[in-house]
Amino acid sequence: MKAVVYKGPREVAVEQVEDPRLEAPTDAIVKITSSAICGSDLHMYEGRTGAEPGTVFGHENMGIVQEVGDGVHGLSEGDRVVMPFNVACGFCRNCLAGRTGFCLTANPGFAGAAYGYVNMGPYRGGQAEYLRVPFADFNCLKLPEGTEHENDFITLADIFCTGYHATEMADVGTGDTVTVMGAGPVGLMAAHSALIRGASQVFSVDKVNDRLRLAEKIGATPIDYSQADPVEQIRDATGGEGTDKGIDAVGYQATVPEGEEQPAMVLNTLVEAVRPTGWLGVVGLYVTKDPGAPSEEASRGELLFAMGRMFEKGLRMGTGQADVKRYNRQLRDMIIAGRARPGMVVSKELPLDEAPQAYQHFDARDEGYSKVVLKPQQA
Numbered sequence: 001m002k003a004v005v006y007k008g009p010r011e012v013a014v015e016q017v018e019d020p021r022l023e024a025p026t027d028a029i030v031k032i033t034s035s036a037i038c039g040s041d042l043h044m045y046e047g048r049t050g051a052e053p054g055t056v057f058g059h060e061n062m063g064i065v066q067e068v069g070d071g072v073h074g075l076s077e078g079d080r081v082v083m084p085f086n087v088a089c090g091f092c093r094n095c096l097a098g099r100t101g102f103c104l105t106a107n108p109g110f111a112g113a114a115y116g117y118v119n120m121g122p123y124r125g126g127q128a129e130y131l132r133v134p135f136a137d138f139n140c141l142k143l144p145e146g147t148e149h150e151n152d153f154i155t156l157a158d159i160f161c162t163g164y165h166a167t168e169m170a171d172v173g174t175g176d177t178v179t180v181m182g183a184g185p186v187g188l189m190a191a192h193s194a195l196i197r198g199a200s201q202v203f204s205v206d207k208v209n210d211r212l213r214l215a216e217k218i219g220a221t222p223i224d225y226s227q228a229d230p231v232e233q234i235r236d237a238t239g240g241e242g243t244d245k246g247i248d249a250v251g252y253q254a255t256v257p258e259g260e261e262q263p264a265m266v267l268n269t270l271v272e273a274v275r276p277t278g279w280l281g282v283v284g285l286y287v288t289k290d291p292g293a294p295s296e297e298a299s300r301g302e303l304l305f306a307m308g309r310m311f312e313k314g315l316r317m318g319t320g321q322a323d324v325k326r327y328n329r330q331l332r333d334m335i336i337a338g339r340a341r342p343g344m345v346v347s348k349e350l351p352l353d354e355a356p357q358a359y360q361h362f363d364a365r366d367e368g369y370s371k372v373v374l375k376p377q378q379a
C-alpha cells in the first residue's frame with residue numbers, strides 16, 4: 001500500500017510499504033478514508049524530536065473496517081469508525097481510570113502509545129491506505145454510516161478531544177473567562193470547547209491572520225500578539241484582572257513575534273494572563289529531548305519557567321497527552337446533534353500523493369493550510 005514516510009528533517013515521501021495484517025486476534029484492519037496532518041507531526045517533520053527516518057506518520061485516522069480478528073466482538077466489516085490517536089489496552093490501571101493517554105501495556109516501559117509517533121510504540125501511522133488497529137473493540141468508535149460529517153468526525157481522533165481535554169484540565173465552567181494561547185487547530189478546538197462548556201469570553205492568542213479570523217468565527221476574541229503584549233491586551237479587556245482560566249495550545253516551539261523560539265514563553269505568558277487561583281490546561285507539547293533547542297537545558301526539556309510567580313498566584317496546572325477516549329463518544333454525539341461544528345477548521349482535503357507539499361505549506365503556516373485532511377482513497 002501507499003503511505004507517508006518520514007525521510008529526514010523537512011522531508012516526507014509517499015512510498016510503497018507492506019500492507020498491514022492482523023497480528024493479534026484483537027486487531028482490526030481499517031481502510032482509511034481520512035487521515036489528518038497535525039501540529040504534532042510538524043515537531044517530527046522539522047527534525048525536532050528523535051523520530052527515525054522510515055516512520056509512517058498519521059495519528060488522526062478514520063475509515064471503514066476491512067477485516068477483524070477472531071477476538072473482536074463489537075465490530076464488523078463495513079463499520080465506519082474513528083480511532084483515538086492513543087493506542088490503549090482498556091485493561092491496565094490507567095485505562096481503567098479513563099487515562100488512556102497513559103496506557104501501561106501498549107508501549108511497554110512507557111506510559112502512553114500512539115500511531116505513527118516517536119517514542120509511542122511500534123504502531124504504524126494512518127497516512128496510508130490501511131491501518132492496523134490493536135485492541136480494536138476498545139480503540140474504534142463507531143460512527144453513523146455514510147459520509148456525512150466526515151470533517152467533523154475526523155477531529156474526534158485528536159484535536160477536538162484534545163482541545164476539550166485542555167478545558168477539562170483548566171476546569172472551564174459556566175461564566176469563566178479563558179485565555180487560549182495558539183489558534184492552530186488545537187487552540188481553535190479548545191476555544192470551541194470552552195464556549196460549549198459555557199465560558200463567557202474566550203481570548204484566542206496568535207499572530208497568523210487567517211487563524212485569528214477562524215477564532216473570531218468560532219466566537220472567541222482574537223488577540224494578535226505581534227501587535228502588542230498579549231498580557232496587557234487581556235488584562236485591559238478583563239478590568240485589569242486577567243482571565244479565570246488559561247490554555248496552552250502551542251507548546252515548546254513557541255515563538256516571539258519576530259520568529260525566534262522561546263520554549264517557556266507561552267507558559268510564562270499564561271502565568272501572567274491568568275488571575276490568582278486560576279487553573280491552567282497545558283496540551284501544547286513539551287519534550288524531553290530536542291535536537292534543535294535554543295539552549296543546552298532546553299535540549300533536555302528543562303525550561304526557564306516562572307515557578308515562583310505560579311506559586312505566588314496559587315495557580316494549578318494540568319499537562320500531558322489527551323485521553324481521547326474519555327471524550328470522543330460524547331463529542332461525537334454533540335456533532336450529530338448539531339451542537340458542535342469542529343469540522344470548520346478543516347481547510348484542505350487532498351489525495352495522499354500531495355502529502356509532501358501539504359507538509360511544506362502547513363509547516364510554513366501558509367494561508368489556507370490551517371488543517372489538512374489526506375484522503376488515501378482519492379486518486
Ligand code: NAD
Pocket residue numbers: 038039040041042043158159162181182183184185186187205206207208211225249250251252253254255256265266282283284285320321322365
Ligand atoms: P500548530 O503548530 O498548527 O499551532 C500552533 C499555533 O501557535 C500556531 O498558529 C502559531 O502561530 C502559534 N504560536 C506560536 N508561538 C506563539 C506564541 N508565543 N503565542 C501565541 N501563539 C503562538 O499546531 P496544532 O496542531 O494546533 O497543535 C498545537 C500544539 O498541541 C502542538 O504542540 C501539538 O504538538 C500539541 N498537541 C498536543 C496534543 C496532546 O494530546 N496534548 C494533541 C495534539 C496536539
Ligand code: ZN
Pocket residue numbers: 037038039040041059060085158159
Ligand atoms: Zn494530532
